[in-house]
Amino acid sequence: xxxxxxxxxxxxxxxxxxxxxxxxxxxxxxxxxxxxxxxxxxxxxxxxxxxxxxxxxxxxxxxxxxxxxxxxxxxxxxxxxxxxxxxxxxxxxxxxxxxxxxxxxxxxxxxxxxxxxxxxxxxxxxxxxxxxxxxxxxxxxxxxxxxxxxxxxxxxxxxxxxxxxxxxxxxxxxxxxxxxxxxxxxxxxxxxxxxxxxxxxxxxxxxxxxxxxxxxxxxxxxxxxxxxxxxxxxxxxxxxxxxxxxxxxxxxxxxxxxxxxxxxxxxxxxxxxxxxxxxxxxxxxxxxxxxxxxxxxxxxxxxxxxxxxxxxxxxxxxxxxxxxxxxxxxxxxxxxxxxxxxxxxxxxxxxxxxxxxxxxxxxxxxxxxxxxxxxxxxxxxxxxxxxxxxxxxxxxxxxxxxxxxxxxxxxxx
Ligand SMILES: Cc1ncc(COP(=O)(O)O)c(C=O)c1O
Numbered sequence: 001x002x003x004x005x006x007x008x009x010x011x012x013x014x015x016x017x018x019x020x021x022x023x024x025x026x027x028x029x030x031x032x033x034x035x036x037x038x039x040x041x042x043x044x045x046x047x048x049x050x051x052x053x054x055x056x057x058x059x060x061x062x063x064x065x066x067x068x069x070x071x072x073x074x075x076x077x078x079x080x081x082x083x084x085x086x087x088x089x090x091x092x093x094x095x096x097x098x099x100x101x102x103x104x105x106x107x108x109x110x111x112x113x114x115x116x117x118x119x120x121x122x123x124x125x126x127x128x129x130x131x132x133x134x135x136x137x138x139x140x141x142x143x144x145x146x147x148x149x150x151x152x153x154x155x156x157x158x159x160x161x162x163x164x165x166x167x168x169x170x171x172x173x174x175x176x177x178x179x180x181x182x183x184x185x186x187x188x189x190x191x192x193x194x195x196x197x198x199x200x201x202x203x204x205x206x207x208x209x210x211x212x213x214x215x216x217x218x219x220x221x222x223x224x225x226x227x228x229x230x231x232x233x234x235x236x237x238x239x240x241x242x243x244x245x246x247x248x249x250x251x252x253x254x255x256x257x258x259x260x261x262x263x264x265x266x267x268x269x270x271x272x273x274x275x276x277x278x279x280x281x282x283x284x285x286x287x288x289x290x291x292x293x294x295x296x297x298x299x300x301x302x303x304x305x306x307x308x309x310x311x312x313x314x315x316x317x318x319x320x321x322x323x324x325x326x327x328x329x330x331x332x333x334x335x336x337x338x339x340x341x342x343x344x345x346x347x348x349x350x351x352x353x354x355x356x357x358x359x360x361x362x363x364x365x366x367x368x369x370x371x372x373x374x375x376x377x378x379x380x381x382x383x384x385x386x387x388x389x390x391x392x393x394x395x396x397x398x399x400x401x402x403x404x405x406x407x408x409x410x411x412x413x
Pocket of ligand 1: 031032091092093094095121123124169171172173198199200201220221231371
């Protein structure tokens with residue numbers, strides 16, 4: 001049993017670190033999309049070679065394709081403690097939120113209210129704001145500009161008898177504080193309000209027990225959690241059953257396909273179980289064999305991951321704090337109880353673009369901009385085009401890489 005994450009072992013699971021074309025590149029743009037472990041790549045490759053046929057037929061490759069896809073659905077369900085018919089796999093969280101907002105449209109009457117935040121990525125704002133075309137009123141839960149945090153008292157002030165939905169991120173992709181979803185959900189349910197959570201910036205760093213959280217709807221992008229370019233949308237079964245069928249007429253009642261016209265990309269769905277195989281591999285390496293289910297095994301792995309992420313964050317945040325001309329966004333603590341390892345900042349007298357470009361020329365991958373969280377940047381008083389510099393780390397990043405980044409920043413700032 002290991003008490004620390006073995007990052008050498010972790011990295012050995014990702015072919016990108018073994019390839020001479022990419023092995024020297026320090027990648028810190030993980031919030032834009034993570035690297036993929038060999039378990040996912042091998043499954044995708046094998047699907048494309050041996051099962052790239054219409055699934056669920058009665059002949060060999062078609063049966064295998066269907067069972068590979070079903071296997072992914074049950075593994076992902078087990079990971080999140082949800083059933084196969086409580087989630088759908090679509091192309092992106094943006095698309096899934098648009099589908100959801102269309103599917104619940106008929107639940108709303110003129111003058112009903114939806115609360116969105118100004119901290120979220122536009123994916124969990126835009127789709128809801130569009131419902132104002134039908135007479136729904138949008139209320140904006142604004143974060144405190146001094147701390148960049150969403151405060152529950154402000155939410156209490158916004159809730160009225162007409163509030164039907166609260167749409168809020170678990171973690172912002174710029175600010176990165178962990179929002180207390182449990183508290184928000186309890187407050188919402190006490191007032192007969194549904195909650196739509198955006199877990200996109202959260203799920204590369206932890207595994208949520210969606211049943212325990214008791215959230216009504218929750219979405220995240222699988223391509224930001226070590227998988228292919230797909231996204232998952234969960235909904236409580238009894239709620240999904242009340243959504244409007246967006247799919248073909250003859251599919252009415254076939255929840256969750258009713259929410260997903262066109263269905264998922266087959267080969268990508270087929271390789272999703274590669275993500276859970278990867279977590280199993282990490283578990284086995286660190287803790288040996290066990291009878292725990294996938295959810296609990298992954299939780300244990302993510303505890304080690306959190307410790308490692310704190311080490312990375314501490315190094316970076318301490319460095320940023322020593323620089324008078326750097327303004328870091330959000331919480332200054334490296335505690336994973338409070339924030340995720342996505343760290344955004346601006347630099348006086350230096351454009352964010354220049355920093356990101358120079359980093360790229362030094363084989364360091366960071367980015368600048370508003371990251372589609374333009375309302376968040378506006379709330380922070382930052383011009384969104386040049387935006388912030390964002391450093392987003394995950395568990396395969398190393399302390400050496402962070403030091404390479406801070407040495408680079410030290411040189412150019
Ligand atoms: C917090 C957050 N929510 C939503 C999205 C949108 O995800 P997708 O690209 O799957 O539409 C992103 C993408 O960057 C994000 O960071």
